[in-house]
Amino acid sequence: MGDILVGTCSWTDKALVGSGWYPVGRRDAEGRLRYYAERFPVVEVDSSYYALPGERNSRLWAERTPDGFVFDVKAFSLLTGHPTRAAVMPHGLPADARDPGVLDEVWALFTQGVAPLRQAGRLGGVLFQFPPWFRPGARAEAFLEDSARRTEGWPLAVEFRHPAWWREERAEATRALLARYGMAAVAVDMTQELPSSIPPVTPVTSPRLAVVRFHGRSAAWGTGSKEDRFRHGYGEAELVGWLPRLRALAERVERVHVLFNNCCGDAAVRAAESMTRLLGSRGSAPPARARTASSGA
Template sequence: MGDILVGTCSWTDRELVGSGWYPRGRRDAEGRLRHYAERFPVVEVDASYYALPGERNSRLWAERTPDGFVFDVKAFSLLTGHPTRGAVMPDGLPADSRDPAVLDEVWARFRAGIAPLREAGRLGSVLFQFPPWLRPGPRAEEFLAQCAERTRGWPVAVEFRHPAWWLDERAEHTRALLAGYGMAAVAVDMNRSLPSSIPPVTPVTSPRLSVVRFHGRSTAWGTGSKEDRFRHAYDDAELVEWVPRLWSLAERVEEVHVLFNNCCGDAAVRGAEAMQRLLGQSPALAEGVTPSVNKRLDG
């Protein structure tokens, strides 16, 4: 039976910082991370999608968290085919993913930025969240093959945003494709009534890892402001339906990462706390102690 690690998709989100979840005396950069890591064993680094991660920050993150804590790092936008602002490109490089020299340099910078986490054994995965316009087909598969070559030896998780990847007639091919590269498939929970909704499937494509991301169930997914898209507070009834699925995943992989991305106020951390409770886990409140990751009592 693998471990189930529950956390959120950021510990620095402005809405979370402003919600009051962090106590007085723990609201600086170091204090926030230490406070978070006392309660959860995993976190997703969302900022690395918007700007390349730096070696110094990665080293500090490893130093400020207890043994066993891991970071899932979101791939930089240029590497997943998303639009990228020129202002965040290193050394004034153009935000041009078609220029091989630019891509080589950005990949090298990203690799160097996460190296301290890899060296410390704190890199849980690198999340490649592909854009909704990446439809299944030969060009998309070639892009995926290029990413696989660039990330050989890394723990990689893949989230497709176009629903066709996981529709019945395509799902087995997608599963086999990711399994061939050793990439972990990302399952999602979201509003299921929209044309862009991803089916709530839980394919296993890597024996090491499965990832489940809870986006919230807002009907504004894909439209409106960030607050509109992610404004959702999970209740127990919505979460409990996932509990047997998570146990089933844990029976087939070494580790399951359960990450709440409903980043509006403190909704993500409250959802993660509720999921820990439903799984029979309890956070450790002592300084420097990794939260317990309990196994199912009958497992």
């Protein structure tokens, strides 16, 4: 039976910092991360989507967290086909993913940036979150193949934002595609009332890792401000409904990462605390490690 690690999709979100969740004296960069890591065993780095991660920051993150703590690092926007601001491109490179030279250099810098986490055994996974226009087809499959080649040996997770990938008639082909490259499929919890809604399927495509991201159930998904899109406080009944699926995933993989992305105030950390309690906390520190174990363990 695998571990179920529960955390959130950011520990530096302005709304979280302003919510009062971090106590006085623990609100600087080092204090926040240490405080968070005392309570949860995993966190997602979302800043790496907006700007390439740096080796110094990665080294500090590893130094400031306890053994067993892991970081899921979101791939830089250019590496997943999202629009990228010229201002965040290194060395004055154009924000053009179609240029092989640009892509090679950005990949090299991303690899360097996460190297301290890999070397310290703290890289829980690299998240490829693809845009809504990334549809099934030959071009998308070639993109995935290239990404897998560049990250051979890394723990990878893929979140599709186009619902066609997981519709009933396509789901098995998608599962087989990700399994071919050892990429973990990301399951999502979100509102199911929109044409763009991703079905809450939980396929297993890697023996190492499964990831579930809870985006909240706001009907403003895809529109409005960030606060509108992610404003949702999970009730206990909504979380309890996921327990059988999370435990079923843990029966089949080494680790399940459960990450709350409803980053509006302290909603994500409160949901993560509740999910940890519902799963039952066992085993060694960090205390929020929820281990589902066979009898006698």
